[in-house]
Amino acid sequence: MNDSMQGQANHFNRYAPERIEYGVNRYVNETRRLYGVLNTQLEKSTSGYLVGDKCTIADIAHWGFVYPSFPFPSLPLPIPPQHFLSYLTLPRS
Numbered sequence: 001m002n003d004s005m006q007g008q009a010n011h012f013n014r015y016a017p018e019r020i021e022y023g024v025n026r027y028v029n030e031t032r033r034l035y036g037v038l039n040t041q042l043e044k045s046t047s048g049y050l051v052g053d054k055c056t057i058a059d060i061a062h063w064g065f066v067y068p069s070f071p072f073p074s075l076p077l078p079i080p081p082q083h084f085l086s087y088l089t090l091p092r093s
Helices: 003-015 021-044 057-069 082-087
Strands: none
Touching: 003 021, 021 057, 021 082
């Protein structure tokens, strides 16, 4: 997950002093796309982790950005992807 995209989406959607539709649309749509890529990768995984059958640096790097920001009040997803929701509950040790 690219935290700069999600950070920009939150900025333009929640904190910008004036609403700039281009900024909102660009970063919110890119954040949704990236979460879709993450969900697709998790869908292919037989273990539920991003790489292999145990928690790796890839999971740690993504989970640190994904978990604290879920649910996304400023970035509503049409339907939370099931594989993504399951990923949030995997053991991290």
